[in-house]
Amino acid sequence: MKGRCPAEGKWHALVDGEVPAARAAVLHRHAARCTACGRYLAELRSLGRMLEVCPDVPVPPRLTASLLALADRAPGGRPGPAVGQWLVVASLATTLFAVRALVPLPVGTTGGWDRALPAAFEALLTLGRTGRLVTEALSAGRQPLEWAALTASVGLVMLARRLAEMWGRFPRGEER
Amino acid sequence: MTDPLRSRFEAAVHEHQQAVFNLARRMTGSDHAAEEIAQEAFLRLWRAMGRGVEPGPATRAYLYRTAMNLGRDRGRRARCELAGGCAAAPHPPEEPEAKMLRRELEWKVREAVLALPTAYRRVVVLRHYHGLTYEEIGAILRWPVSLVRNRLFRARRRLRQLLHGVWKEAGES
Numbered sequence A: 001m002k003g004r005c006p007a008e009g010k011w012h013a014l015v016d017g018e019v020p021a022a023r024a025a026v027l028h029r030h031a032a033r034c035t036a037c038g039r040y041l042a043e044l045r046s047l048g049r050m051l052e053v054c055p056d057v058p059v060p061p062r063l064t065a066s067l068l069a070l071a072d073r074a075p076g077g078r079p080g081p082a083v084g085q086w087l088v089v090a091s092l093a094t095t096l097f098a099v100r101a102l103v104p105l106p107v108g109t110t111g112g113w114d115r116a117l118p119a120a121f122e123a124l125l126t127l128g129r130t131g132r133l134v135t136e137a138l139s140a141g142r143q144p145l146e147w148a149a150l151t152a153s154v155g156l157v158m159l160a161r162r163l164a165e166m167w168g169r170f171p172r173g174e175e176r
Numbered sequence B: 001m002t003d004p005l006r007s008r009f010e011a012a013v014h015e016h017q018q019a020v021f022n023l024a025r026r027m028t029g030s031d032h033a034a035e036e037i038a039q040e041a042f043l044r045l046w047r048a049m050g051r052g053v054e055p056g057p058a059t060r061a062y063l064y065r066t067a068m069n070l071g072r073d074r075g076r077r078a079r080c081e082l083a084g085g086c087a088a089a090p091h092p093p094e095e096p097e098a099k100m101l102r103r104e105l106e107w108k109v110r111e112a113v114l115a116l117p118t119a120y121r122r123v124v125v126l127r128h129y130h131g132l133t134y135e136e137i138g139a140i141l142r143w144p145v146s147l148v149r150n151r152l153f154r155a156r157r158r159l160r161q162l163l164h165g166v167w168k169e170a171g172e173s
Helices: A008-015 A021-033 A035-051 A061-072 A083-100 A113-139 A144-169 B004-028 B031-050 B056-072 B096-115 B118-129 B134-141 B145-162 B164-172
Strands: none
Touching: A008 A021, A008 A035, A008 B145, A021 A035, A035 B096, A035 B118, A035 B145, A061 B004, A061 B031, B004 B031, B004 B056, B004 B118, B031 B056, B056 B118, B056 B134, B096 B118, B096 B145, B096 B164, B118 B134, B118 B145, B134 B145, B145 B164
């Protein structure tokens, strides 16, 4: 193909039927008089034909039966709650807790940046961990329930640690 | 009285099972994996329908996308368990030699498609085996049309390299 010939991508679009009729006619005329482009177009068509040697196979009858039986799974023909929504809720809860660690300590309590900085670091770690879990859960074909449980457990651990910290940090009752 | 939700699900199974099964089969190279993927994809569809988020006219795109995502983590080098692999499809009666040559060609083509990187294999399967347009492929894979065009272009270039020997043999015979 020479400099004035259409780009290779144009020929791909032509064999895929993605070129308007008027433009297709121009390309066909060019292919008829340009040996290199004509050969390239023929090769592309030949590749398409070669791929077609592997036709569709029929679905095994047992698969059809098991697919139809899926409708029997949920009680009353209706599936259970949306697991994906729980995943989002668990992730949000974890994230909120992580963000909570960044909020400055209440007035009257001891501490300051010396406590806030480690908390912020911990929060960032948790955010990273949660983000990774959620990304993997959404991208991979794994059961969302497993990931929801994992994410929620990370959130619960964070919650427990934060509560323990706050319990020790805030003076109680008459001590205030 | 028939449950309308169930009826719609059964209609979707009858309409799309063949395409979903074959799509998964071409993505993984394994009949067993393809059956599992089809099962999981339709289960997700059923759950979505139960939640009231029925894809409706986009059911095909929903199933294809789910099957593609599920197939991503499967071992791509798994071979067809069915005797003869692709040749399990019905063909007109042939002479033994012609049959052998055709099976060899099928095997080489299947291997070449499986040897493509996943992103390239996806566009090749959707374009060549399911006859989808660039726009439809983009909608399923959530890619812009320009990316579909680019990946298809690169995938074909790679296929031409992988099938170079086969091409020459086919041209000579």
